[in-house]
Amino acid sequence: MAISATEVAKLRKMTGAGMMDCKKALEEANGDYEQAVSVIRKKGQLVASKRADREASEGCAIAKISDDAAKGVLAVLSCETDFVAKGADFIKFTEDVANAALEAGAADLDAVKQLTVNGISVAEGVNEKVAVIGEKIDLTFFDSVEAVEVAAYIHPGNKLACLVGFNKKLSDSQVGRDIAMQVAAMNPVAVDKESVPDYIAAKELEIATDQTMNDPKNAGKPAEMIEKIAKGRLEKFFKEMTLVNQDFIKDSKKSVSDYLREADKDLRVTKFIRFSLAV
Numbered sequence: 001m002a003i004s005a006t007e008v009a010k011l012r013k014m015t016g017a018g019m020m021d022c023k024k025a026l027e028e029a030n031g032d033y034e035q036a037v038s039v040i041r042k043k044g045q046l047v048a049s050k051r052a053d054r055e056a057s058e059g060c061a062i063a064k065i066s067d068d069a070a071k072g073v074l075a076v077l078s079c080e081t082d083f084v085a086k087g088a089d090f091i092k093f094t095e096d097v098a099n100a101a102l103e104a105g106a107a108d109l110d111a112v113k114q115l116t117v118n119g120i121s122v123a124e125g126v127n128e129k130v131a132v133i134g135e136k137i138d139l140t141f142f143d144s145v146e147a148v149e150v151a152a153y154i155h156p157g158n159k160l161a162c163l164v165g166f167n168k169k170l171s172d173s174q175v176g177r178d179i180a181m182q183v184a185a186m187n188p189v190a191v192d193k194e195s196v197p198d199y200i201a202a203k204e205l206e207i208a209t210d211q212t213m214n215d216p217k218n219a220g221k222p223a224e225m226i227e228k229i230a231k232g233r234l235e236k237f238f239k240e241m242t243l244v245n246q247d248f249i250k251d252s253k254k255s256v257s258d259y260l261r262e263a264d265k266d267l268r269v270t271k272f273i274r275f276s277l278a279v
Contacts, residue, residue, distance in 0.1 A: 003023055003026045003027055003031065007026055007031065008022045008023045008026065010033070011025065011026055011033060011036055011037070011040075014033070014037060021040065021043070021131070021132075022036070022040075024039075025037075025039040025040050025043075037128075040128060040131045040132075041124055041127045041128055041131065042127075043131040056078035056079055056080055056135075056136045056137065056138060056140065057078070057080075057277065058078065058079050058080060058081055058082050058084065058085040058277065059076055059077050059078035059079050059085050059140070059159075059277050060076070060077050060079075060085050060090060060091050060094040060158045061074065061075075061076045061094075061141075061154065061158055061159060061160060061161040061275050061276075061277060062074070062075050062076075062091075062094045062095050062097075062098045062154065062158065062161060063098070063152035063153070063154055063161040063162065063163050064095070064098040064099055064101075064102050064152070065102075065150055065151070065152050065163075066102055066150075069149045069150055069151075070146060070147065070148065070149065070150065071102065071105075071144060071145070071146045071150060072102075072144065072145045072150035072151075072152050072163040072165075073098055073101045073102045073106070073142070073143070073144045073163075074098075074141070074142070074143050074144070074152075074161050074162075074163050074273050074275055075094060075097050075098040075101060075112065075139065075141065075142050076094075076139070076140050076141035076142070076161075076275055076277070077090065077093065077094040077097065077126075077137065077138075077139055077140070078136075078137065078138055078139075078140040078277070079133070079135050079136070079137045080135040080136050080137075081135060084133055084135055084137075085158070086157075090129070090133075091158060093117075093125065093129065094158075096117045096118065097112065097115070097117055097122055097125075097139065100112075100115045100116070100117050100122070101115060101142065101144075106142070106144075108142065109139065109140075109141070109142040112139060112142045113126075113139060122139060126138060126139060141275055143163075143273045143275075144163075144273075145163040145164070145165040145271050145272070145273055146165065147165025147166055147167065147270050147271065148165075148166060148167055148168055148169055149165070149166045149168065149169050149170050149176065150163055150164065150165050150166070150176075151163070151164045151166070151170070151173070151175075151176025151177060151179065151180045152164075152180060153177060153180035153181050153183070153184050155184055159276065159277045160184055160274070160275070160276040160277070161184075161274075161275055162180045162181075162183045162184045162272065162273065162274045162275075163180070163272065163273045164176065164179050164180045164183060164269060164271075164272045165269065165270040165271040165272070166179075166267060166268065166269060166270060167266075167267065167268040167269075167270050168264060168266060168267050168268075170263075170264075170267075171263070171264065172263065175259075175260075175263045175267075178248075178250065178259070179243075179256065179259075179260075179269060179272075180272075181249065182243065182246065182248065182249050182256055183243065183272050183274050184274065185249050186243075186246050186249065187274060187276075188241055188242055188243040188246060188272075189241045189242065190241075190242050190243070191242065191243050191244060191269050191270070191271070191272065192242050192243070192244050192245065193238045193242050193245065195242075196238065196241075196242060201234070204234055204237045205230060205231070205234050208230040208231075208233035208234050208237070209226065209227070209230040211230075211233065212226050212229045212230045212233065213226055243256055243269060243272065244256050244257040244260070244269065245257065
């Protein structure tokens with residue numbers, strides 16, 4: 001059947017797909033718009049399957065906070081190229097997904113993909129983006145933080161985003177932003193020494209022991225001394241890689257813990273999330 005330019009334009013507005021893709025979809029669907037949209041989504045699934053082995057190392061990381069600041073979500077939509085990642089529609093879709101997840105209280109990535117955004121499921125929306133853009137695109141990360149107060153930070157360019165939970169309401173929002181920026185800049189492995197996973201501590205002690213034993217300066221030293229030096233190196237790891245023990249990025253003469261105490265003697269970080277896209 002003959003498809004008019006007006007019909008093509010209408011489908012393009014609905015899906016964002018190219019003019020020729022819209023014309024072909026309408027022809028295949030015999031002018032049925034709903035069926036034509038389905039055709040475009042199926043094309044997205046086909047493109048995605050063909051690009052399954054491609055690396056989607058670019059993308060957009062978005063952190064959103066609820067109106068009462070008691071919950072935050074972090075969502076990442078991945079793609080293949082920086083050009084696509086910087087597109088306004090791509091960023092807007094990621095923000096829409098994050099907002100929907102926040103409103104619905106989504107528990108995990110699979111739950112987010114089933115949410116409805118712009119009248120269709122997130123999974124279907126992703127397939128539409130694949131059909132329109134022609135790259136491997138997927139929602140690759142989602143997590144959330146619930147606390148008395150949550151702060152967020154998104155680094156310019158949407159490549160890195162963080163959430164930080166606190167045990168108390170913040171009297172100054174700048175404190176929350178500062179700690180979130182600390183997480184972004186210094187990439188700690190845990191909030192404090194006690195919350196470092198056992199397997200990480202064990203691995204770092206193993207590395208420290210190997211380095212100590214292989215250092216010519218330690219040749220001939222007894223095992224007890226080697227062990228003591230290795231544990232000292234592990235303590236240095238805890239200082240450099242746990243959030244509250246790190247030097248504060250705005251004033252290296254104080255630790256993050258010192259900064260928190262200055263803001264409020266009872267203020268504590270309860271949890272943080274950090275996601276960085278490959279650069």
